[in-house]
Amino acid sequence: MKYYTRKKLTYEYIKIINALWGGNKMSRFYCRDEELRKLNKRYENGKFECVVIYGRRRVGKTALINEFCKDKPTIFFSALNTTGKENLEALSKAIMSFERPNAESSPEFTTYDAALDELTALSKEQRIVFVIDEYPYLAKAKPAISAMLQHIIDHKWTDSKMYLILCGSSMSFMESQVLGKESPLYGRRTAQFKIMPLDYKETAVFHPNLSEEDNALIYGITGGVPHYINKLDVRDSVDEALMENLFDRSSYLYEEPANLLKQELREPAIYNAIIKAIAEGASRLNDITTKVGEENSVVAKYLKTLIDLGIVKKETPITEKPGKKTIYLLADNFFRFWYRFVPVNASAIDSGRIAKTYPHAVKQYFPDYMGLIFEKMCQDYLLYYANDLPIELSEIGQWWGTDPQKKKQVQIDIVGTPVEGNDYIIGSCKYRNEKIGLDELELIREYAAVFGKGTNYHYYIFSKGGFTDGLLRAQERGEVQLITLADIFE
Numbered sequence: 001m002k003y004y005t006r007k008k009l010t011y012e013y014i015k016i017i018n019a020l021w022g023g024n025k026m027s028r029f030y031c032r033d034e035e036l037r038k039l040n041k042r043y044e045n046g047k048f049e050c051v052v053i054y055g056r057r058r059v060g061k062t063a064l065i066n067e068f069c070k071d072k073p074t075i076f077f078s079a080l081n082t083t084g085k086e087n088l089e090a091l092s093k094a095i096m097s098f099e100r101p102n103a104e105s106s107p108e109f110t111t112y113d114a115a116l117d118e119l120t121a122l123s124k125e126q127r128i129v130f131v132i133d134e135y136p137y138l139a140k141a142k143p144a145i146s147a148m149l150q151h152i153i154d155h156k157w158t159d160s161k162m163y164l165i166l167c168g169s170s171m172s173f174m175e176s177q178v179l180g181k182e183s184p185l186y187g188r189r190t191a192q193f194k195i196m197p198l199d200y201k202e203t204a205v206f207h208p209n210l211s212e213e214d215n216a217l218i219y220g221i222t223g224g225v226p227h228y229i230n231k232l233d234v235r236d237s238v239d240e241a242l243m244e245n246l247f248d249r250s251s252y253l254y255e256e257p258a259n260l261l262k263q264e265l266r267e268p269a270i271y272n273a274i275i276k277a278i279a280e281g282a283s284r285l286n287d288i289t290t291k292v293g294e295e296n297s298v299v300a301k302y303l304k305t306l307i308d309l310g311i312v313k314k315e316t317p318i319t320e321k322p323g324k325k326t327i328y329l330l331a332d333n334f335f336r337f338w339y340r341f342v343p344v345n346a347s348a349i350d351s352g353r354i355a356k357t358y359p360h361a362v363k364q365y366f367p368d369y370m371g372l373i374f375e376k377m378c379q380d381y382l383l384y385y386a387n388d389l390p391i392e393l394s395e396i397g398q399w400w401g402t403d404p405q406k407k408k409q410v411q412i413d414i415v416g417t418p419v420e421g422n423d424y425i426i427g428s429c430k431y432r433n434e435k436i437g438l439d440e441l442e443l444i445r446e447y448a449a450v451f452g453k454g455t456n457y458h459y460y461i462f463s464k465g466g467f468t469d470g471l472l473r474a475q476e477r478g479e480v481q482l483i484t485l486a487d488i489f490e
Contacts, residue, residue, distance in 0.1 A: 371431050
């Protein structure tokens, strides 16, 4: 079964559950039913497990773990961004609160070895889940912990009933220092889950009564991050939710970017400047460094950290290797939205005038803002939800380059590459209210010729505002596939 088929089935299941809950916003759980099923299946086998769960902050890792653990004997240790000593104290409290839940005070372990030995004794007697949340903090505070865990897994826990979960938000650390070949823990994990933000259709399940346009905008604001979806708290109106829960200095979401940067980074001011520069349109390294006022090497280092946090992403034209054409974009929709609309409207927010200025200072720019978001939605539609595609897709992305004849830059919104053969999907995405006509089909045909990688092209045009009669007739002739906003939400 292909991944996109499984995802489609999972989405249908979520819809059914949501209907049974009477349209509840799914605050009970964050659409991770498939991951939960797999975690429970491993629990039921009674054997030693070492499960690695990782993903960017706020994406729902801890919510998934809590849902999994709620009816199971669990020791939950949330590592702290502090010293090894203070983490040992916190680990001691987690173990002792499990063993002596009613005790007013309890002894602390003097060494990590003693704490791990206690866990060994507990796991011999019963099936126990031991969670280390934010494992990178513990590894930073106690660098030897990975080697210690490796030793105890190999010599004691393999034959125990221990169900170990290592969870972390630093994706580069988890991939290199936990899952990577250089890690002492390499080969010890029994399963791994990279928790990603929800896609546009999964996000829409939270608000089944809203329009496709509203649900697209909610996805454009939150990026499918469950924590942000819940904090935005859309009831009947996205505009009202933004007024109350983002464009207000007392709201959680107003402070979120600053708080997240302070929590994660030592020099938030420089990171803030880089994010702001990208949000304002700087995409190449030289352009970003010019706006920030730092050297290329300095900015490159900071960009790497932002990429690791899932805030920034590096993109290269599909089918091409990283190089001069590489650009930087904001991967996090919420950061992109915040930096696009909050700083420029700060005085209106501070003075309480934002409700008056909102229509012309914010809302009128939504179609432009949603352009890139819509492209991602259309790509996900083709990857995961579209039926009867003319080719089996290998990957999908953007392509840009220079038309050598006209000496101008060309950008193709969607290029779908084949698993085999030379047939490609070429697509255009327009998030505008007006109908799209035949000129768009001619344009993407011209761009496909510049791309020049395939021998046969299948054209797709996505439009929020619909299509002219001429373009609809072209579809009838089999020249193009036309897809509306409503179509991708079906």
